[in-house]
Structure formats: C-alpha cells, structure tokens
Amino acid sequence: TKLWGGRFKESVSETVERFTESISFDKELYRQDIMGSKAHANMLAKQGLMDNIDRDKIFEGLSEIERLIESGEFQWRADREDVHMNIEATLTDMIGEPAKKLHTARSRNDQVQADFRLWCRDTIDRIVTCIIHLQVSLVTLALKNEDVIIPGITHMQRAQPVLLRHHLLGYIEQLEHDIGRLVDCRDRLNFCPLGACALAGTGLPIDRFMTAEELGFSAPMRNSIDAVSDRDFVMEFLSANYTIAEHLSRFGEEWVLWASEEFGFITPTDCISTGSSIMPQKENPDPMELVGGKSARVIGGLVTLLTMCKGLPLSYNRDLQEDKEPVFDSINIILKMLEASIKFAHNISFNKERIYKALPAGHLDATTLADYLVKKGQMDNSDRDKILEGLGEIERLIESGE
Amino acid sequence: TKLWGGRFKESVSETVERFTESISFDKELYRQDIMGSKAHANMLAKQGLMDNIDRDKIFEGLSEIERLIESGEFQWRADREDVHMNIEATLTDMIGEPAKKLHTARSRNDQVQADFRLWCRDTIDRIVTCIIHLQVSLVTLALKNEDVIIPGITHMQRAQPVLLRHHLLGYIEQLEHDIGRLVDCRDRLNFCPLGACALAGTGLPIDRFMTAEELGFSAPMRNSIDAVSDRDFVMEFLSANYTIAEHLSRFGEEWVLWASEEFGFITPTDCISTGSSIMPQKENPDPMELVGGKSARVIGGLVTLLTMCKGLPLSYNRDLQEDKEPVFDSINIILKMLEASIKFAHNISFNKERIYKALPAGHLDATTLADYLVKKGQMDNSDRDKILEGLGEIERLIESGE
Amino acid sequence: TKLWGGRFKESVSETVERFTESISFDKELYRQDIMGSKAHANMLAKQGLMDNIDRDKIFEGLSEIERLIESGEFQWRADREDVHMNIEATLTDMIGEPAKKLHTARSRNDQVQADFRLWCRDTIDRIVTCIIHLQVSLVTLALKNEDVIIPGITHMQRAQPVLLRHHLLGYIEQLEHDIGRLVDCRDRLNFCPLGACALAGTGLPIDRFMTAEELGFSAPMRNSIDAVSDRDFVMEFLSANYTIAEHLSRFGEEWVLWASEEFGFITPTDCISTGSSIMPQKENPDPMELVGGKSARVIGGLVTLLTMCKGLPLSYNRDLQEDKEPVFDSINIILKMLEASIKFAHNISFNKERIYKALPAGHLDATTLADYLVKKGQMDNSDRDKILEGLGEIERLIESGE
C-alpha cells in the first residue's frame, strides 16, 4: 500500500497508477535524493530532532540502497510512485521505525526541488566539461589546418575568403558564451529549498543553513512558497542548453554541406559516416545530420516546460511533475550531440586542393570591382586606389592569419 | 557487422552507434514492418522477381520473428541500427540466402514510410475508439446528473446558470470535431509509398498497386520523391492529437477547479485521488492535474517535429529519423490522458446541494437589472417588459433543458 | 464612454485600455462583422423581433460604415475596444435608437466567433488560389526544363540522378496535400455560432438556421458552450498553414543551395535577387532565404495559440482574444511566401551545362559497383547480371522520364 494510502477505502486503480507514477523517469535523481536525505538526517540529529543512533542507521541504510541501485539489484516499484517514496519505503523495510523519522520537517515538495537543483548543478559541470572538450577538438582541427583558406559565405553565396581557423574560432567563441550562461545558471539555482516543506515551512527548530552548507548550496532559499512552486531555474537551464543545441545545429548543417559532393570541403572518415545498403558509393555524414535533427528536440522540450508551467496558480501543482522528462531527455541529447561533434571534428580531413581550386569562383577580383565603380561614377580614382590598397591589406591579413 | 559495413575499413565507433541508432524506439513498428515485408515478398513472387519457395521461407521466418518479438525472446541489437535491419538481418540468420532477396526494389527510405503510415493508421483507430468511450462516459455522467444546474462561467466570473448536461455536451461536441480531424488525417495518409525505393523508384517490373492493396492502402503514392521526403502526414496526425490534448487540458483544469474547496462542485472518489503524506485531509485530483500537465508534452512534441523538418532540402535526410519519438511519446500520452479522463468521469459525484446553495451568488436578478437599465435611461418600459419576458424564457429553457 | 461603462464609477484608465483593446488588429474582421450584422438584422426582422423599417435603417447604416472603412474615412477608436463595438457604436451615432436593437439575442462572444469563422473561410479560398498558382508556376518551370536531369540527393549526398521535372512534381504533390487539408478545415469550421449569445443561448424566438444559411454556413452549431469557447478550428487552420510553411521552407532552402556557387544549378534573375553594398559580385537569393526564415513565424504563431488555449476552463475567457493576431500574422506571411515563391519560380533559369558537367561526380558507375560486390563475395555472377540489367532499366526510365 502507498504511504498515503491509509485513509482511502479503495485501492488506487491501475490506470491511475500508471498515469501518475513518475518513478520510470525520476529514479534518475536517486543519488541526489540519497545525498539530500543524509544531509537532512545529519541536521535533524544535530538539532536534537533525531538521535544519533537513528541517524547512523539511516546513513547505513541509505548507503546500502545506493549500492543496490548502482548494482542494478534495487527493486523500483511503480506503486511507490516516485524516487522519494521508493527510497524511503525501502529504507523502512530495511531499518524499520527510524526511517519514518526522516520525514520530519520535510515534504516531497521541497525534497524534489532540492534533488533536482543538485542534479542540474552536477549536470552543468558535466556539460561544461564536454563543451571544453569540443573547444579543444576545434582548436586541434584549426591547428592541423592552419593555412587552409575557405570561402566565407553569407546568404549561401561566397563573400570573402577567410582562414578556416578564423571560422573555427568563431565556433569556439559561441561555445564560450554557452559556458557563461551555464555558469550563471548554476550560480542562480544553487540555493537550498529544504525547509520549505509542503509550502509553508515548519515550526520545528531546524537549521536550514546547515543543510544548505552540507549540500554545497550557497544559502537556503528565502521564501518557502517560491521554493516549492517555481521552476524558473529549470527553464533557465533548458535555455542555456538550447543555445548550445542551436550552435551545434549550425555547425552540423555546415559540416553536412561541406561533406557534400558540391562543396567537397571535407571528407569524413569511414568510422563516422554511415553507408547505404543499395548505394555503396555513399558515405553519409549521419552523425552531423542527427546533430541538427536532435537539436529540435531540445526546443520541443523547452516548449513542453514553458507551456506546462504557464498559468499555474501557486504553489505546488501536480502538473509540475512533468518538468523532469523534458530536462532529462534534452540533457541526454545535448551530451550525445557534444560527443558526436567531438568525434566528428577528430575524424574529418580538409580537401585543401579541391578547396583551393574552387576558391576563385564567385569572388570578385578587386581591380575589376574598383574599375567598375569608377566607371559607374560611384568612385573617383583616388578612392579606387584607397580601396585597392585596403583590399590588398585584407589579403595580407588573411594570409598572415590576423 | 552492419549490412552496409562491408566497404568501410574501420568499424563504426560506439559513440556514433549510440548516437545514430533508432532501434531503441522504432522497434515499435515491428508489426507493420513485418506486414509490409510480407506484402512486398508476395508482390515480388507474383511479378517473378522471387520464386514461391523463397517467398514461403520468408513468410515463415517473418512469422517466427513476430512470435519471438511478442514473446520477448527477440534479440534487438543496436549495431543493427533500426527495426528494418534488425528484422532483415535476423531473417538472414534464420533462412539465409532467400532473406537477401527481400531487399529487391526496396530501400529503408520507402520502407520506413510505409511502416509509419500503417502505424499511424492503426493508432488513429485506437484513439477514435478511446474518444468514443470518453464521450459515452460523459453522456453517462450527464444522464446521472440530468437535472443539475451549474453556474455558467465566462472570464472566471459567473455569467448565467446552465444545465450541467448542456455543459458536458459541449465537451462531447468538441471531441466530435477531434474525431473528424483524425478520420480526415487517416484518409489522407493512407497511400502507399512502397516502390519509391531510395528516392527515384526502380526499374524493376514491380506492381505498386498490388502492394498498396494488400496493405489496405487506397492507392500507391504518385511521386517517389514526395514519398520518401515528406512528413506532413505526421504533422497532421500530431495536430489532430494536440487539439484532443487541448480539449482534455481544458476539461482537466475545469475539473480540478470544481474539486477545489472553493468551488466544491464535485467530489472525486478515493480511487482517483491521491493524498499527501503530511496532510491527510487532502484528496488531490492528481490525474486531472496531470491531464493538464501532460498535454504540454503533445505541444512540445509537435514543435520538435516542425522545427526538425523546417528547411530540410529534399529528399531523405537522416534528421527525419527524429520524427518518430515525438509521435510515439505523444500518442502514448494522449491514450493515457483519455483513459484517465474516462476513469475520472466515472468516479466523481456532483455535490448538488452545495452547488444549489451557491448558485444565486454572483448572478443577476433579472428585475433588478431591467430596473437599473430603465433608471439609467438605457431602456424604456416596453423594452423592460420584453427583456424580462426573454429572461423568463431563458429560465424556462434552462429548466426544460433545451 | 464605453458601451458597458455605465455602471462603473471610475473611467477605465489609459493603461488598461491600451492593454486590453483589440481594435488595432481585429478591425481586419470588419467586412465579416458587417455581413454578420446584416444577416442577424434580417433574421430579427423576419422573426418579428425588429421591424422592417429599423432593419432597413441598419442596413443602410452598415453599408455606409463599410464604405467609410474602405475609403479610409472611418474613425477607429481604442476606447471602443474592438471591431464589434466600433461598428455598433458608430451605427448608433448614425441612426440612433434602431442600432441598439441589433444587440438583441447576440453577444460579442458568439459574434466574434461568427466573424472569425467567416474570415477563415474567405482566407482559405484565397490561399488555395495562391497554392494553385504556385503549382502552375512549377509545372511551367518543369515544362521549360523538360529534359533537365539533376542529382537526386539524400543525406545531402548525391544518390541517383533524377529528372528535374520529377523533382518539381514532388513539390506539387506536397502542395496538393496542403490543399486537401485546407478544404477539410473549411468544411469543418463552416458552422454558425450565432445564437449561442454569451454562452447559454437565448430564450427569444430566433431562427438560427436562417442566419446560418444567409451567411453560407452549412448549419448552426449544435452546442452554445462549444460555440463560444472552442478555438480548435483556429488551431486546425493554423496547422493546415504550417504544413504549407514547412513545404515552402524546404523548397526555399533547396533553391538557396541551388543558387550557391557550389551547386550552381540555377541563376536567379536580378529582379529577384538582392545585392551587397560592399560586394558587388553577389546576387543573394534573399526572397527564398526569407521564405525559410519567415516560415518559423508560422510555427511560433501556432505555439502562441496552443499555449494560450491550454488549460483554459470553459467557456469564454478574455485570453481567447489573443487568438487573432497569430492567425492574421501567419496568414499574411503565408500569402507573401507563396507569392514570393511564384515569382522565384518564374525568374530562375537552370544552368543545364554546368549541371551536366557535374552530374557524373559522386554517382556510382554500375559496373564498378557490381564488380565490387562480386569481388567481396556478396554477389554471384548471375546476381551481378540481374543487377546491371536493373540499373540499365533505371537509366532508361530516367531518360524516358517515367
């Protein structure tokens, strides 16, 4: 029976259980949930709301549960609804009475927020690491092709030749903004909701600063209703992620074009292409196509979150349970997109010769241009000279790579 | 090794495999894939492109595979990428040479489209059945509460009293539009892409009409490039689903309000409420909250699809692989939302007495109104009488339920 | 003062007026609003709820108002909130007392729905006409280039050569699905909400069938609460439009690529390109870039509508006022996108010679392929012969255009 099932005469029907359960996805939070429970138990003991013996039993039990989960031996149960009740009820099965005291001065409403903030924090660190790897891969690629010049393109039309490495540094710069956003988001979400309980706090003499500190949060949150009801940190996190997705989708599209017969700038090695069962000449740059395709899902996930939260009266509503899946899904995708891009960057080679042969086409010869302008009366001869000088300078710059 | 792996020197790295595989979700199409393969084999045999003995072996093998899948014994392999290759390669493992002939005049590009269209067709039938169930539940609820009058509300303000059954019939009407959209969508998508092959058709003497007919399609599609590249039928299907989701989200919100202490119109039975671990007085209408919350995901899924397809040059691009997950996910949610709503409709009772006690508040007494207007000079006495007569008529209508 | 301002002690502050007005956009509905009012007056007169003299005055007044609006002389006033009150109040200014009778058995809640349905119906006809024009342009383009073969592309990699005209017919087919969706949408929305009044209908002896017929609707709507609260016809209309937008975005992207130096398939004439102030060699295919860019707005508009409607309890809520701007905006864009695509199709020429020179690259020579497979042991010699025969057949087909 469910923890809260005592008062109900009828058992919750299977339909409802299947519809309302969240354990199928929120078990992802198990590590943070256990960490949070330990900090909470520590604080309760310190404040005299639990004795040390119980605290120790709880610690032992939780550590065992963590071990079971990680070894795949833990029995997740849908009738125990979510990660919190699964862990707490198993703990009760294990150690009995003391487990129940863990729920003192805590509600699933503040507990899930603490877990989710910890999870986002951890995940931000993983993503940042991954971005840095990609940046390093791009630098490596730039160095390997230090002298390659490619057509700079605007409107899909050749505009001015640019150094490939300058182009690649453009990517790196964009990823740098992404890191900045993640770091700001991390700072802003790193406050501790524990102690907000269901929505109104508790009268028990808890120490919110102690829990916050133990979990590495900057401070406790200032308002309990804000603590349980808001999801703006999730929105900000997803937003910080969709700009990454947008950037990668743009690299992706570009690399797919570069790998086409028409562009022919790059050749991916076999290990990152996939073929066609009926057209063996093909080497499709599928990973980068999918980087584009999958980026759409991060946008869709954000829309899910925003649409779900819109117009919800405070404080906690069950709708909010739906904030997790789009995040887990999007982050999973983002990490894979980053990995795929790293692999791709390591496994392409630039077809220098072909690029150079094609380079002149579509670009304007400076002298012709200047003459044209003089003829049209839009430039006098002294201007012409100045411009040609300028264009010469550009060329020098391009060649010297400044 | 992969089917198309022969020509590549290096094995496809795990990262890429993990990133590009679709078997984790497109195995959902196994039944349609097998059905399509059988129809294809039949046609090849009929056209003399395969002999009957091979056709029979293929049939037997495919039936066995279907059995294995349904009994959970089938070994899905990520290195075999997708549902098509998993089934085809297993068939080859089973029956050898003849299996390879199944790929004659077929590509995964047209195969996946056929599978997916069949799947959508089947699913539309399931959803329509579910909607009709919900309509029946609402009619039952209306009949059970035939004489209940509730405040009709605009702007969240009481406007005019209406018969509950009239209100519930409003829901039913909206669901009726949804059925119409699904049926139109079914008609429009029920054309057969087989024979389009990779994108350009085939020179082999296939009979596209035969395959189409055997699979219950209205006809073969007219253009092979359209057949492999377009996903507008998926968009239309998702669109037909989000109007259902929108409708359900509106009922959901309404029922959540009706179950509140402030409204108090309905009481859900225990079996469809969930409680609070720390506030035992509560019976939260979680399923209907989640109907609202989950509807957001259908919108998010649509955005994923639309964003993914936008600006993709023809014909097939790997990005398009990403069309399935949002659909599977959304349909799964829609079906559960419909089920939950049916259960809810069956398990609420209207608090007639409380509704009636509250009914007068916030509504205008007709005489006061008319007098007010006459006083303000906005109405003469004959108008007043006409209006009062009209209002009386409304009341009669309401009472007689017309 | 506002029509409904009588009872309020304080005047509505400017802020609120500016925030809540809709006249800045819903005046778009003036023609439909006047048409609806005439039909309503006719019906009231026929039913004896208004005398013929008043009806005639109302007709005259409304015709004059229509003339004023179309000549730009009409004074739209924000303090009269919306198109309905602007027209009705002006009518009162013009003809006095009889104008007030027009509001008998009508509310803005059903009136706006009637107007909007009529507007959508008219607009669908315009869009369908525009699509047919585009189809004709594409056929013309196909005929002008009857013998052009282009590389058929999958994964942005050359796959098999296809006839340009086959490719263009793919576009036409996709647009044909779009027409089907618009026609279905038109049929489904063409029901008359008049008579629903605020939400609960009216006790007055109106004739809903007469109004419906006069306005060209198939029938009156069946449920008054559905009539004033639902916006699924708007969603369906926008959905029918975003598939058009998706299709055009794909053509757009393709044509932008084709116009690039790297592809070089087409050359747009000057009149549909725009240049660069500093790079005179460039002819940017801006209209087709913008076809892509602007298609995003149709998706955004749909999201606005879906997000806005989600979770709104029945019946009418002021939020619903926000359903119009995304539609007006999207339809305006769609029509311009169609026009721009038509112009583009008329003003490009295919660079046959350049295409042909490039055609062999990236495609596999059939013999090489077959030999390769035989060598790898994946094919025996009889299969090889069969395949080569098949490939020869494909070539014949391509050349003969079947």
Next chain:
Amino acid sequence: TKLWGGRFKESVSETVERFTESISFDKELYRQDIMGSKAHANMLAKQGLMDNIDRDKIFEGLSEIERLIESGEFQWRADREDVHMNIEATLTDMIGEPAKKLHTARSRNDQVQADFRLWCRDTIDRIVTCIIHLQVSLVTLALKNEDVIIPGITHMQRAQPVLLRHHLLGYIEQLEHDIGRLVDCRDRLNFCPLGACALAGTGLPIDRFMTAEELGFSAPMRNSIDAVSDRDFVMEFLSANYTIAEHLSRFGEEWVLWASEEFGFITPTDCISTGSSIMPQKENPDPMELVGGKSARVIGGLVTLLTMCKGLPLSYNRDLQEDKEPVFDSINIILKMLEASIKFAHNISFNKERIYKALPAGHLDATTLADYLVKKGQMDNSDRDKILEGLGEIERLIESGE
C-alpha cells in the same frame, strides 16, 4: 534606386520589395543606429580615414535626421529596405558626398548587430525598472494587508494557511530571479561587433576599442564571424523575458481565481475591470486574464526565433532579419504586462471577512489529525505530542509572520 541597385538591369519587383523589406519594423532601432554611426564617424576621423569637416557634417546631418524621426517628419521608404539604408540614403540626400564615407569599414551585417545589442541593453534597463516598480507595488499591497491569512494551496486544494504577505513575497522573490537573469544577459551581450564588417573584418586601420568604448560596450567582440552570425544574445534576452512572462501568467491566473465568486478573495475596483454588455452584474478581471493570454505570445516569439536560427550555416543569412519582430513584439507585451500587473496590484482590495469565514474549511484540525494517526498505529503518543507542538509552532510562526 537602391544603394546596391546599380548593377542590376531590372528594378526589384514590388512583390519582392514588399516581402523582403524590414523598415516597417526595424525603424525601432533608429536611435541606436544614429548613435552607432556617430561613434563610427568619430573613430574614422580619429584614425585619419575621414577628415574632421566631413565628420562634423555627418554629425549635423544625423542629428537633424533624429529630430525629423522624433517629430514624425521623416520619410521612411520601403524601397530603401531597412533602417540603415533609410538613414544613410537620407544623409546622402542632405549632405552629399561625405555621407558615403560613413560606409567605410562597415557593413550592414555588423551595423545591425551593434544597433540591436544597444537596443537590447537599453530595453533591459527599462524592464528592470518596471519589475522593481511591480515589486514595490507588491510590497505595498503586502503592507496594506499585513495581517491577512489566506489558504495556502497545493494541487488546487487547501493545504495550510499562510500569511498573504508571505505569499506576495514569494512573487517578489521570483521577480528577483528575473532581474538577475536580465542583468547577466546585459553583461554578456554588451560587446561591440563593429569592425566585423560583412564577416571578415577589414584591412583598414580602424580602432575597434575606441568605437566600443564610445558606445558603452565592455570591449570589441573577439571574432568577426561570431559577431555577424550569432543571435544567442537575442535568445538569451527572450529567455530572460519568458520567465518573467511565466511568473506574471501565474500571478495573473491566481488573481483571476481570487476574483471569482467561488474564491472571492479580492475585489478589483471598477477601473481595472471590464463589464459585459448583456450581464451588468459582471466585473471581469480582464487585464489579468490578458496577462495570462499574452504571455503565450512571448513563448511563441521565442519558438519563432529558435526555429528560425536552427541549422543556419554561418555566417550571415537573410533569415536572420526575422530575429527582430518577435523581440520587439515580446518586449512590448512584457512591458504592458508589467504595467497592467502594477495597476492591478494597486487597485484590488482583499475581502478579509469572507476569506476568514472560509478559512477553516478544507484544513485539518491538528488534534484530529494526530489522533487519527495514533489510532491507525502510525504514531505513538509521544510522537503525537511532538507533532501537536510542532503544529502549534507553525501557527505561532504564521501569526508572527516569520
């Protein structure tokens, strides 16, 4: 003729002009454009790329243009495409030759980015001011109702009583996060793209640091391709805005509910309600309904932007022109939503008596609860005492407002 029209034989057709123009919306940037041009002219003069006499003429001309625009006398011309060309061409009309020199070492690609960043920066300051006003209004409201207790609600069910002021401080806290996001966004976007020119920088001896400093930017941007192609600062800005919209939509919904007959917590004064033409008893809280409704548009605008940018190859593409309308539209809406909320907060009164009368319903009496738990064997008597003590403490806390 257009600036770049010289080389084209045919005039740009009206259709294309109407489709591609951006002047109808980007004139919003005129102040920033003029400011940027002055800084650019200053720099050119300082670097010896323009003489001081020309610089002075340019300054004079630009100041006159600003005056004309602000007095409404400026002639915006669609054939001059955008704000940059309108201003530059008018300057040329005014002062002739020197105006042309302003285009030295500049392209519309970097110019529009500078303008837009400046505009976003200015707008962030306006929004932050507006948020602070709203926070002050909420504090005022809290102080005016210092002792009001309302039912704290979860799942739309009464949970625990809370102090109204604690609830309102929850709003304020959420708005505080919003300010933090805006400030971070401002810091990150405040870098100067000038000098990037079309995409590849310039060989002329410009001083990018000087321009950056004069315009109040932190520094020049580091990469020219990033400078002209990325729009992540726009995404971040819109994201920072939709969390505001989300927050306001939640307050809005809550206040709409509170104003309902069923809740009856607040009464809005007449000046912020609107009435019904046929139901004079109604005072609809339209502004707050529209706060909800309009918030959807901010989400839609974000989707437009994200969908538009997705998969665009670097560097500048004409699609990117479409980044402005969703931003202008969303910011316009956000500012109005904030204003409307401020007005609303100032014009509601809490119905203390009615709230208090209703307060007990739906809440659990602590003793009953504890007894229940003891009876069910889930609590021993000492626990019971502890809990009752805790609940007493909560009450004290609530009453003392901590």
